[in-house]
Amino acid sequence: MGSAATHTEDRDRIDATARNRSGASEPAGGPGAGSRRQLLRMGSLAGAGLAAAACAPAPPAPTNPGTGGSGAPAGPPVWGGTTGSLASGRLTWGSTPALAAHIDRVGLDVWLERQLAWRNIDDSHIPAMVAPWPRPALGAAEIRQLGQEWLVAKELAAHETIRRCFSNRQLHEVVVDFFHDHFNVDVNTTPAQWHMPDYDRTVIREHALGRFADLLPAVASHPAMLHYLDQASSRADHGRTPNENFARELLELHTVGSEGGYDEDDIKAVAHLLSGWSVGDGTGGFTFRSAWHDMGPMAGRTVLGWNPGGLSGEAAGRAFLAHLARHPATARKLCHELAVRLVGEHVGPHDPLVDRAVSAYESSGTSIPAVVRALVLSAEFGESAGAKVRRPASLVTQFVRALGIEWQTPSDPDSFLWRNWNGLASLGNANHSWPAPNGYPDSNGYWLSVGALVARWNLAVWFSHGAIDGLPFDAASTMQWAPNGRWGEWLDELAMRTTGEPWPPQQRTTILEHFEVDADTEFRPWDHWAAPQVVTVLLQTPRFQRS
Amino acid sequence: MAGSLTAAAGAVALPAFSPDVAAAAPYNGNTLVSMFLRGGCDGLSLFPPVGHPAYFDARPAVAVPAEAALPLSGPGADGDFGWHPGATKLSALFDAGRVAVVPAAGSPDHSRSHFDCQDGIDKGVPDNRLSRHDGWIGRFLASTSSGDHPLRAFSAGSGLAPAMRGYPGISASSVDQLGLSTWGEDPEWVMDMLASGYTADAAGADLAGWAGTTLGALGELAPLVAAGGDLPDGWPTSSTGRLFFTLARLLEEGFPVQAATLDVGGWDHHDQMGDATDVNGRTRRQIAMLDEAVGAFMARMDAAGLGERVTLVAMTEFGRRVAENSSGGADHGHAAPMLVVGGGVVPGVHGGYPGVSPDDLDRGDLAVTVDQRTVLSELLAKRLGAGDLAAVFPGFDTAPAGFLGVAS
Structure with a gap:
């Protein structure tokens, strides 16, 4: 990706600026060196723990591939x-302390119901914020007509970062991200990319908090997926x-899922069943091409408890999708994946929490909100604080939301567009860019390594x-939070207002x-230079890093 | 800045990882680079069996024409194969006696699933993949001790490779990503603040552990980062090329990297594989991309005097079906190609070839003649030395049988 060079140049330029105004520096081995030695020892101990864990067989039925097999939420x-x-x-x-206090005040169940009814939440401020980048609002044909189709992925990513930071429909945005992983389409492939904004808008966003039985056929008949796979x-x-x-x-x-009860011959039969599920020429939409269809070995066969009876053609495929959406193995796989997303990877596919979510799914006619409700309003959710390492994209938005940064239309829309895309790409988490159809990993172990921590x-x-055009932040302005202009109260206010807890x-x-x-020292005239370092x-x- | 970081690292070197329980595998100067071709590399394109008429019957549209294939002759070849015309550098390395080809490697996993097959191979337990969380390289490193330099294990890419799980390795896509940005602040102080922040997080052990390992590595890496990571003129600019360059920089700077991983995506060619004689054909571009990156890397290692120290092994989760499909591609198959390149190889084609006639196939696909673990255990034993292979590949008989493509 040619973007890496741009990223580095920007950083160098800003590094140089900062260097010119930096204050005095501390000699080597100054305060804190003791804690570093202590931590380095811990690093080695963690390594020893990993080594020991590696020698022992894993517990039965593991599901979390996290480094060191971290089990319970620690x-x-x-x-x-x-x-x-x-x-x-x-x-x-x-998270923001204000939102946390709000949820505690109204109750999690009340807040959850409001978030699940996402269409009733006012988000009318968003369209103006995303207006500088037109492509995600267009259909495939219009995108091709406008040209520069390679901008589609970047513009959609800009829209998404803005929505994630500033939308009032926060839970919807979280579940949208989940289903973009579950039904992953790599936006860096052509011609799928022409159809990606429409896929995002009319399939994933439309059905993310609806019924899985509606979402599945919408995915299976969308040109983005049909091209991608x-x-x-x-x-x-x-x-x-x-x-x-x-x-x-x-x-x-x-x-x-792969343990769902099918074999290679079933795959070949389903490939016949779906033959003819295609798209129109050029940027066309879903088309069933009956001339390409042949049921082949699927006629007269039973796959996963379903047989076509006398059906063939598009109707047979749709009947099979309806069967799959209600299949018990689908319910368990989907509910387990959502439990991993919302509670943590320590939850196993046959845990009681997943059993309850499966019951909710089945008794509600595949309602996704019913599953979310079962997972979130549970003792297991309440005990899961800190269980998840934030994925990089969510670290970015956590910074914006915790610092209370307000959107400001960037003076150079291209600057935000590329900063957002290159930044996420260098963290290994650019939107819709996981190259395989299984979506970004939802596993702490995947996202932790030496290089990953440096990037974070x-x-x-x-x-x-405040180096991002569009997301301005003046660290020195936080010094106004100190009512008497003293250092100690500034540090305390800064920590409490951004994280809701005191500084260690x-x-x-x-x-x-x-x-x-x-702590009692009043601000000195030059102390505002220290503010960015303190916020860092x-x-x-x-x-x-956690949620 | 670089100087002070280096000094700091010298003052607080990482102690060894539990040296009293680990088997000694002293660093012998060799490096094993494990490449995973993600998506299912088509061995029938990389090493087209042009000596087998059934190949052309099964692939009327996308077979590599016999006259277009580069000659592949040597021990075990017997005129069976050619090289894909995009693999010019691999072909030259083979002719120079530096490549071992395994055309029909694989695992007992018949699922044809990308994710299950990759998971099984990465973990080194393809017949029992749900029994483990860690990877085969991670187990090798965690069960041995070589002095445990923080650069002992390196994953080229934005995250730790699954095969390296179980050992606190380093990952980065570029040299730049291994530098701590301090924005004019004293780096010593920044690192001390990070240490104190993560020490306070002691209850959440893995973040604190990773932070400690990271801070130890940063000091070691500072001179490399200061030297920069710009690609030299003529170096392949593909993402794979960039990853190879990052690895090359670590090795030529003398870091004791014992095991490295590198993922190469883009092999899942279900459609439009294209014409092998057209340089813009899809499969041709992909093979040429790999070929150029490996060629540039090996040339750089030779120039640094490391050509006999570094051994690459390439694997993939499965080969592709022998018969092409209606989209001009090939779906998920079974036996998969492996390549061993560089130090210590016994050149030639290894493991025999099961053939591509309908009667030769295993459920419609190329049959497996060599288990991937046979190749990997031979590499670990002969290139890195020692180690408990029974612990690395539990449940697998790692006694040499069949492969023997590594001399020493």
Whole structure:
């Protein structure tokens, strides 16, 4: 990706600016060196723990591939330790103390119902914010006509970052992201990319909080998916061998899962069943091409408890999709995936929590809100604080929301467009860019490594220095939160207003020492230069990495 | 900035990981680079069996024409195969005696699922993949000790490779990503603040552990980051090329990287594989992309005097079906190609070839003659030395049988 160079140049330029105005620096081995030695020892201990864990066989029926097989949700409560703080971190794109307090005040059940009724929530401020980038509002033909189709992915990503930060329909945005992973389409492929905005708008967003039985056929008949998984060109007429790609992923990823009870011959039969599910020429929409259709071995066969009877053609495919949506293996796979997303990867597919979610799914006619309700209004959810490591895209939005950054139409729309895309790409989490049909991993272990932590820490530096056109932040302005203009009260207000909990005492002391002040010291004329550094330290703390 | 970071690292070197329980595998200067071709690389394109008429029957539209294939002759080949015309550098490396080809490797997993097959191979337990969380490289590293330098394990890419799970390896796509941005602040202080922030998080062990490992590695890496990571003129600019360059920089700077991983995506060619004689054909572009990246990397290793130290192994989750489909592609098959390139190889084609005639096939696909774990265990034993292979590949008989494509 040619974008890496741009990213580096920008960072170098800003580094140089900051260097010119930096204050005095501390000699090596200054305050805090002791804690670093302590942590380095912990690093080695963690390594030893991993080594020991690796020698022992894993427990039966594991489902979380996390590094070191971290089982139960470990770690301290995050964001103040209340139900509201947990819910505001997990069920939105970024916790804020104000939202946490709101949820605690009205009750999680009340807040959840309001969020599930997402169409009733006013979001009328969003269209003006995303207006600088037109393509996501268009259909496939218009996108091609406008030209520069490669901008589609970047513009859609800009829209999504803005929605994630500023939409009032936060839970909807979270579930939309979940289903973009579940029904992943890589936006960097052509011609799927022409259809991506429509797929996002009319399929994923439309049905994310609806019924899975409606979502599944909408996905299966959308040009984005049909192109991405090569179904569009599959034909079985005149003895041709149909393309198996979509048939396989429909069963393995979208519905019953690889343990769902089918074999290779079933895949080949379903590929025949779906032959003819195609798209019109050029940027055309879904078309069933009956001349390409042949039921082949599917006629007279039973797959996953379903047989076509006398059906053939498009009607047979639709009947099979309806069967799949209600299949018990689909219910369990979907409910387990949602439990991993909303509660954590320590939840196994046969845990009581998933049993209850499956019951809700089945008794509600495949209602996704019913599943979310069963998962969130549970003891297991309440005990899961800190269980999830934020994925990079959600770390970005957490920074914006915690710092209370307000959107400002960027002076250069291209600048925001590329900063957003390149930043997420360098973190390995650009929108709709996972190259395989299974979507971005939802596993703590995948997102933690030495390089990944460096990238996360560096991201904190960008935000604290207000280096993003469109998301302005002046760290020095937070000093106004100190009513008497003193250092200690500033640090306390900064931590409480952004995270809802006090600064860890040891780190607070070290910061004061570093800037050669006491808690009671009044701001000195040059202290505003220190503000970005102080905010950086805050944003780099582990509390931002978890929800 | 770089200087002070280096000094800091010297003062607080990471202690060894539980040295009293680990088997010693002293770093012998060798590096194993494990490449995973994600998506299902079509071995019938990479090494087209042009000596088998059934190949052309099964692939009327997308077979590599015999006259277009590059000659592949050597021990075990017998005129069976050619190289894809896009694989010019691999073909030259083969002719120079530096490549072992395994055309029909695979695993006992018959699911034809990308995710199940990748998971089984990455974990090294394809017949029992749900029994483990960790990967085969991670188990090798965690069960041995080589002094445990933080650069002992490196994943080229934005996250730790699944095969390396179970060991705190380093990952990065580019050299730049291994640098801590301090924005003018004293890097010593920034690292101290990070340490104190994560120490306070002691109850959540894995974040604190990763932070400690990261801070240890940052000091070591500072000189490399300061030197920059710009691609030299003529280096392949593909994402795979960039990953290989990052790895090359680590190795030529002398970091004791014992195991490295590198993922190469883009092999899932269900449609429009294209004409092998057209340089814009889809499969041709993909093979040429891999070929150029590997060629540039090996040339750079040779120039650094590391050509006999570094061994690459390439694997994929499955090969593709022998018969093409109606979209001009091939669906998920079974036996898959493996390549071993560089230090210590026994050149030639290994493991035999089961054939592509209808009677030769296993459920319609190329049959497996060599288990991937046979190749990997031979590499671990002969290139990296020691290690408990029974722990790395539990339940698998790792006694040498069949492959023997690694001399030492």
